[in-house]
Amino acid sequence: MKAALLKSPGELVITQVPDPQLPPKGLVVKVEACSICATDIKMFRHGQRDLIYPRILGHEIAGVVTETSTGDIPFKRGERVQIAPGISCNRCLACQRGAPNQCDHIGIFGFTHHGGFAQYLAVPTQSIACGGVNLIPxxxxxxxxxxxxxxxxxxxxxxxxxxxxxxxxxxxGAGPMGCLHTMLARAKGVRQILLVERSLKRLTMAIKAKPSRLINVSKENLKEVVKEETEGRGVDVIMLTCPESAIDYPILELLAPRGRVCFFSGLPQEKRQLYFDANFLHYREITFVGAYGCTADQNRLALEFMASGKVNVNWLVTKRISLEALHDGINCLTGHDCLKVVVTEF
Structure with a gap:
């Protein structure tokens, strides 16, 4: 079959690889669509903590079941499925405590298991057992x-x-994740949503996310805008959705008392050490949280948000491309000419 194989950082080739074998008590899925994620680009260029080479990339996967093992398999040939990337063990303390994305033995499609930038995907039984295969509404x-x-x-x-x-x-950050955060917050009825970006290309596209206010920090003073929008109090929550956001913005100065900050995006290795005034955190009761990946249950809930019409993602799709054009799709994303690129031809 045809696949996008990452052999080492910078060496991503479209090549022929053997068709996947049907795993015991597992599935084979014909991939119908797989989106390019910023993490795919990071892995292509620099590698990633959980990545094992050589690897077929792609972890935003949807397709059709083409093969099933005999026995008690809850899926049938021809069913449309979305594949949550995480494969958790269901046994470790993290899994037992409801954090399977922090599983001690986590496997991840496109990282430790071959992913969706290929014609077919082998889905092991543990992916089914942990709830990682979802019927598409x-x-x-x-x-x-x-x-x-x-x-x-x-x-x-x-x-x-x-x-x-x-x-x-x-x-x-008004990239695809910032826009998704905006739409999700709006769907949840969040009172006021301020979306920040400096790229004119992304600002133009992000209008469709419908934030309460879209802030162009190349022309507006962020601290002054926050002061104006919150009557001097500051914001309750900051979502850092791009690697530069924790470095480029004075996040503590933007927070209200008891403000919370989510480190949603990882930082470059050379800039991952950040310094904050501990007394400010203490006296203002500031909370920092990290967020990495997602759970199978959250994948199902995301499908429900889309099926109900609460979150419309179609406008985010700038290009649909063939697998052979994967490098062109990556270039479109890195140049901020696209918000989301989806491989639909294999």
Whole structure:
């Protein structure tokens, strides 16, 4: 079959690889759509903590079941499915405590297991056992279903930071994740949503996310805008959705008392050490939380948000491409010419 194989950092090739074998008590899925994520680009260029080479990339996956093992398999040939990337053990303390994305033995499609930038995907039995295979609701396309995973990551981040309908939230970065956070917060009835960006291309596209206010920090003073919008109090929640956001913005100065900050995006290795005034955190009762990945349950909930019409992701799709054009899709995203690129031809 044809696949996008990452052999080492910078060496991503479209090549022929053996068709996947049907795993015991597992599935084989014909991939119909797989979206490019910023993490895919990071892995292509620099590697990633959980990545094992060589690896077929792609973890935002939707397709059709083509093979099933004999026995008690809860899926049939021909069913449309979305694949949550995490494969958790269901046994470790993290899993038992409801944090399977922090599983001690986590496997991840596109990281430790071959992913969705290929014609077919082998789904092991443990992926089924941990709830990672979801039927796509009627009315949801394969392309839309690929957004379940990134939207689930937003659900995870917003749950961890305890985003509430009475909050004023500041979302730093109007890329695809910032726009998804904006739409999700709006669907939850969050009182005021401020979306921040400096790229004119992204600002133009992000209008469709419908934040309460879209802030162009290349022309506006962020501290002054926050002061104006909150009557000097500051925001309740800050979502850091891009690697530069924790570095480029004075986040503590933007927070209200008892403000919360979600580190939703990882930082570059050379800039991961940040310094904050501990007394400020102490006296103002500031909370920092990290958010990494998502759970299978959050993937299902994300599909429900889309199926109900509460979150419309179609406008985020800038391009649909063939697998052979994967490098072009990556370039479109890194140049901020696209919000989301989806591989639909394999």
């Amino acid at each position: 009627s009315g949801i396309t394969f392309v839309e279903a690929t957004f379940a995973e990134p939207l689930a990551c937003c659900l995870n981040g917003q749950e961890l930071v305890r985003l509430d309908s009475q909050d004023v939230v500041l979302i730093l």
